[in-house]
Amino acid sequence: MHVGKSYKLSDFLIWTRRKLYILILLGTLPVVLYHVLGIKWLVVPWTVVSLLGTATAFIVGFKNTQTYNRTWHGHEIWGNIDSSSRAWGIMCRDYLQDATKIQLLLQRHFAWLAVLRYHLREERVWEVADNRPNAEYQKYYTIPERQTTLEEELSKYLSAEEQVYISGVRNKASQLLALQNKTVKDIYDEQTLIPLQFQEMQRSLNTLYSLQGQCEAIKETPYPRQYSIIHTLFVRIFCVLLPFGMLQEFDKLDNLVTGMMKGHMIWLVIPFSVLISWMYTSLEQVGESTENPFEGSPNDVPISQICRNIEIDLREMMGEKELPPPIKAQNDILV
Template sequence: MHVGKSYKFGEFLFWTRRKVYVLLVLSIVPVVLYETCGLEWISIPWTVVALLGTATAFTVGFKNTQTYNRTNEAQQVWTSIVSFSRSWGLFSRDFFSSPATTKELIYRHMAWLTALRYEMRSSRPWETVDKKHNTEYQRLFHVAERETPLEAELGKYISNEELQEVLAASSITARILSNQGKLLRICYDEQQMQIAQFLEMEKGLKEFYISQAKCEQLKNSPYPRQYAIVNRFFIRLFCLLLPFGLLKDFDQFNEVVDGVMKGHMVWLVVPFSIMISWMYTSLEQIGESTENPFEGSANDVPLTKICRDIEIELRELLEEKDLPPKLYPQNNILL
């Protein structure tokens, strides 16, 4: 997540420059054919291009709205996880007289948070984080989940025996929550807690299951491919036809101008075509980079930061002194 005032224009231009190169070629070729080769018949009526541009603007706007909603939903889910985690820490401390039980419940919860963020950072075929323009930008930050194995992180919070058990499970996160439930039942059977307290903490586990399912739904359900391909097709078609639609209009300017540009006004199609097309392609690229809120890009929900803050708060509840350091933005990017 970018936490600065805004992206710098140079950063944005660097990120989108490959499309600019393609647009440069697409705009020069029609002008050369029209001006140098005398193929004036290749000009397309501007009305046709304008209608296509209008339809394309609607599809681009629709996609960007929906992808923003996906990111917003992801942020809301993790806000709920933060709230429920704080409650879990308080209940674990106040409901039990045994410090060992309190610590086990809190540490296992931190293991669940770790397993969940690693699951969210795993790759999917439709994600775009490995595209060239995104991998180049990643030189400005690093993704912690790609640098440290999950096993090493989980080993900080649970025993080696439980670690091997959860790693062998089909769903590591679900198995960790299941083990939390087992411990709660043991504590209730041993009369370490009352029925009301037991039900309250079981309700907390239910909320964690719900939040996990919402995260998995966002992670495993891409933006509908039928809308994505239509959006991409319309933009490419518009960028291809735009310079053809501008040829005759700019050529007519030769009748009203004097000086060095007289007779050569059609060459202004190149910069204006690039500028208009770049706006459309950039909006598409922005929507594409926003539709997967957990993939590890600069526009992600900052899972690592959220989990680290929760861990610090929970360890403070245990009155621990050796706390992990807070995470800060790297070049205004917070993950």
């Protein structure tokens, strides 16, 4: 997540430069064919281009709205994980008398957070964090889940026996919550929890199950492919036809000017068609990089930072003095 005032224009231009190269070529070719080689029949009526541009604008706007909603929903889910984790820590501290049990439940909770964030950072075929423009931008920040393995993270929180068990199951996060539930039930059976406290802790675990499921639903469900392909096709068709639609319009301007530009107004098709097309392709690229909020891009929900803040808060709640350092923004990017 970008937490600065704004992306720099230079960074944005570098990020989109490959599409700019293509757009310059698409803008230059029609002018050369029309003006230099005299192939006048290449003109496309401006009405056709404007209608296509209007339809494309609706499609682009629709996709960007939906992808923003996916990212915002991801923020809401992790905000709820944050508050539910603090509530879990308070219940463990205040409801239980056995310090060993409290430590066990909290350490497992940290392990659950680690497993969940590592799962959400896994690569999916439809994600774009590692395509060339986005991969280049990763030089400005690091993704913690790619610096250490999940096994190294779990060794901080789980016993050797539990590590072996968790490494052998498919859905590690769900099994950790199942272990939490079993431990809470055992404590209740020992009659050190009153029924109301037991119900509250059960309800808290159910909430965590639900929030985990919501994260997995976003992770495992791409933006609908039928809308994605239509969006891409419309933008590309528009960018190809736009300079052909502008040829005759700029050619007419020769009758309105004098001086050095007379007879050369047609060449302005190139910068103007590139500028307009770049607006559409940039919106497409922004929407594409926003649609998967957990993949590790600069526009992601900062799940690594949220997990670290939760761990710091819960350890402070237990009176610990040696705390892990908070994750800070790198070049205004929080992950």
